[in-house]
Amino acid sequence: MSFIKTYIERQTLNRRTMLLMSAYGLFGAAATAGLRPGPARAAASNGPRIAWSYRDRTNPYWNAIVSGGNAFVQSLGLPQSALINLINEGSSEKSLSDIQSLLARYGSGVALAVDPNDMPNCRPVVEAVSKAGAYVSTIWNKTDDLHPWDFGDHYVSHMTWSDVGPSEQTARVLFDAMGGKGGVVHLGGIASNNPAIERLAGFRNALKAYPNIQLLAVQAADWDTQKANQVMSGFLTRYGDSIKGVHCASDTMAYGVIEALRAEGIEDMPVVSYDGNPQAVELVTKGKILATVFTNPYWAGGITASLAYYAASGAFKPSAEPHEHREFYGPTTLVTTKDAQDFKARYIDTNPQYDWKNFWALARGQIRYG
Amino acid sequence: MNRFLATDALRKWVPLLVLVGLCLFFTALNPNFLSLRNFARIAISSSPALMVAIGVTFVILMGSIDLSMEGTVAVCAVVFALILNALGGTIAGRGWVALPAALLVGAALGAINGIVHVKLRIPSFMASLSLGFVGIGLSLLITGGDRILIDDPPFRSLLTVRVEGFPLMAYAALACLLVAWFIQDHTTVGRNFYAVGGGEDLARASGLNVGRLRIIGFVLAGVFYALGAIFAVARLGIAETETGRNFMFMSITSVVVGGTALRGGEGGVWNTLVGVLIVNVIGNGMVVIGLADYFQDGVLGLLVIAAVYLSTDRRSLSFVK
Numbered sequence: 001m002s003f004i005k006t007y008i009e010r011q012t013l014n015r016r017t018m019l020l021m022s023a024y025g026l027f028g029a030a031a032t033a034g035l036r037p038g039p040a041r042a043a044a045s046n047g048p049r050i051a052w053s054y055r056d057r058t059n060p061y062w063n064a065i066v067s068g069g070n071a072f073v074q075s076l077g078l079p080q081s082a083l084i085n086l087i088n089e090g091s092s093e094k095s096l097s098d099i100q101s102l103l104a105r106y107g108s109g110v111a112l113a114v115d116p117n118d119m120p121n122c123r124p125v126v127e128a129v130s131k132a133g134a135y136v137s138t139i140w141n142k143t144d145d146l147h148p149w150d151f152g153d154h155y156v157s158h159m160t161w162s163d164v165g166p167s168e169q170t171a172r173v174l175f176d177a178m179g180g181k182g183g184v185v186h187l188g189g190i191a192s193n194n195p196a197i198e199r200l201a202g203f204r205n206a207l208k209a210y211p212n213i214q215l216l217a218v219q220a221a222d223w224d225t226q227k228a229n230q231v232m233s234g235f236l237t238r239y240g241d242s243i244k245g246v247h248c249a250s251d252t253m254a255y256g257v258i259e260a261l262r263a264e265g266i267e268d269m270p271v272v273s274y275d276g277n278p279q280a281v282e283l284v285t286k287g288k289i290l291a292t293v294f295t296n297p298y299w300a301g302g303i304t305a306s307l308a309y310y311a312a313s314g315a316f317k318p319s320a321e322p323h324e325h326r327e328f329y330g331p332t333t334l335v336t337t338k339d340a341q342d343f344k345a346r347y348i349d350t351n352p353q354y355d356w357k358n359f360w361a362l363a364r365g366q367i368r369y370g
Numbered sequence: 371m372n373r374f375l376a377t378d379a380l381r382k383w384v385p386l387l388v389l390v391g392l393c394l395f396f397t398a399l400n401p402n403f404l405s406l407r408n409f410a411r412i413a414i415s416s417s418p419a420l421m422v423a424i425g426v427t428f429v430i431l432m433g434s435i436d437l438s439m440e441g442t443v444a445v446c447a448v449v450f451a452l453i454l455n456a457l458g459g460t461i462a463g464r465g466w467v468a469l470p471a472a473l474l475v476g477a478a479l480g481a482i483n484g485i486v487h488v489k490l491r492i493p494s495f496m497a498s499l500s501l502g503f504v505g506i507g508l509s510l511l512i513t514g515g516d517r518i519l520i521d522d523p524p525f526r527s528l529l530t531v532r533v534e535g536f537p538l539m540a541y542a543a544l545a546c547l548l549v550a551w552f553i554q555d556h557t558t559v560g561r562n563f564y565a566v567g568g569g570e571d572l573a574r575a576s577g578l579n580v581g582r583l584r585i586i587g588f589v590l591a592g593v594f595y596a597l598g599a600i601f602a603v604a605r606l607g608i609a610e611t612e613t614g615r616n617f618m619f620m621s622i623t624s625v626v627v628g629g630t631a632l633r634g635g636e637g638g639v640w641n642t643l644v645g646v647l648i649v650n651v652i653g654n655g656m657v658v659i660g661l662a663d664y665f666q667d668g669v670l671g672l673l674v675i676a677a678v679y680l681s682t683d684r685r686s687l688s689f690v691k
Contacts, residue, residue, distance in 0.1 A: 057515035058611040220663045233411035234657025259606050
């Protein structure tokens with residue numbers, strides 16, 4: 001009769017997989033998890049369940065976040081499938097409801113790493129987790145009046161990146177490459193996104209120091225390669241040869257810009273971008289992009305999950321930590337044509353071995369408001 | 371004005387007049403708009419969109435709708451890029467196999483779409499929308515969310531090599547348009563699309579196998595989506611899940627703006643060409659005249675409504691749904 005027992009066991013697992021379907025977002029991920037269930041889940045059931053909630057998998061940035069998360073769960077001796085992926089597809093409602101389902105299923109035994117998608121969504125997420133007695137670490141989106149220390153131990157930490165300074169640095173690299181004069185255009189992200197606002201602000205700061213650089217236009221291309229391509233073609237018609245340099249708020253948009261230039265036979269236009277994606281770093285080594293900024297999403301993905309996990313497992317007590325360990329800036333590294341080769345070898349071709357218990361190794365100080 | 375527009379002969383030309391009007395409008399605000407180089411830029415952004423829009427034109431002519439294009443384009447682009455890179459990375463060598471392979475994948479996805487719609491009797495709207503999501507999921511599964519780069523000079527010559535100021539891509543798209551026009555006007559299948567769209571009961575009563583025809587229509591659409599995918603990859607040198615993004619809005623809008631009726635039986639691929647050009651001229655023109663970006667989406671929507679209003683004879687519609 002053992003086959004009946006096996007059958008029932010498998011059905012139970014399938015039901016669980018079904019419940020998590022929305023969480024996985026992808027039937028593919030669910031299928032692979034369903035195909036090899038046993039040991040992974042058994043092992044994970046000893047400690048807190050580790051989950052990462054983020055926007056999507058079509059973006060190299062979030063892929064890097066997830067690979068960091070995977071590396072962290074592997075450091076615990078668990079398989080990658082032990083990391084529960086909650087994909088919100090850019091919807092705050094889905095982000096919150098997935099997390100609530102997860103909490104309903106596992107209660108206090110959850111260590112959650114999350115980008116709440118937009119700032120107002122952070123509070124309900126944190127409150128839900130805290131009410132369930134689980135543990136959460138957030139990145140990027142949080143309102144200024146919300147602080148981890150107001151929730152005791154359950155809101156472990158928040159990490160964000162200040163993009164103003166690094167964006168100013170890329171702008172300076174660009175303006176220097178232009179010889180300090182000529183027209184420049186800026187392609188920005190979705191206008192209401194915090195990184196888009198900060199990166200534009202950094203660009204404008206740099207403009208002040210270069211009086212002979214003329215700002216021709218600022219236009220949102222929504223982080224999108226195709227849209228950036230079309231916007232750049234429009235710019236070429238509008239400004240023609242007056243454009244001497246292009247400042248992009250993300251790598252994905254820079255790819256579209258470079259292709260729009262290539263279509264016109266323009267191969268040597270100075271272009272800078274942001275994010276430090278592998279393909280962009282590759283382009284920096286070739287001089288196609290002059291500079292990009294690496295925010296180390298791999299480390300961020302791992303360390304955010306690690307903070308929530310070790311707080312949940314009791315390895316450290318968040319409320320005993322100073323404020324600078326609960327709200328801090330993540331690392332930013334300017335990658336230019338000079339150091340791109342070296343950088344690529346260290347961070348892109350391989351990922352450095354990080355000590356996931358050294359939580360604040362790459363942190364850049366407490367978050368400042370105002 | 372209304373009587374003037376009501377004459378059928380003139381109404382047929384309204385989309386073209388809208389296109390010319392838009393060009394004059396943008397030229398008046400920025401003379402740079404009216405230049406060969408700018409038209410070449412519009413041609414580049416129009417070529418992939420034209421292929422996808424032609425594909426959905428066939429389906430709309432039958433009175434159905436196909437919303438699977440984003441998924442199909444993504445899968446075809448990714449499969450094309452993977453095969454090309456696996457077989458040496460250049461279409462000058464064995465990599466050419468990737469071209470027919472992508473078309474086959476497009477046809478297969480179209481066939482699944484059509485079969486689900488016809489055999490399971492699911493409305494084409496729902497069947498194709500769902501399969502579009504499956505397509506996006508499938509392309510994510512294949513790529514794991516990564517981008518595949520295509521840097522094959524012979525293939526990218528579609529973008530980089532120019533004849534008479536226009537890139538090869540524009541001529542290739544034009545050739546595909548002629549093929550589509552031939553299918554539409556000079557084959558039984560093409561004529562039958564109109565028959566089904568104009569009156570399915572009549573077509574059925576005269577012995578036409580409507581189910582089979584619908585499946586053929588979806589297969590044909592799938593092949594054109596694949597062509598769109600190939601042009602999209604040629605344009606950016608990147609194949610990824612995002613390659614399919616925005617094609618749904620772009621293609622359906624183009625078809626309708628071009629004067630093809632959503633209820634079927636009226637319009638055709640030439641209308642679609644005009645529609646695609648209208649949408650892309652608007653997109654390009656708004657940047658060229660320097661319209662603030664927070665206005666652009668709203669203005670695009672309003673211009674689309676205006677274009678549809680001008681190009682459809684509403685008095686011939688007994689009801690609007």
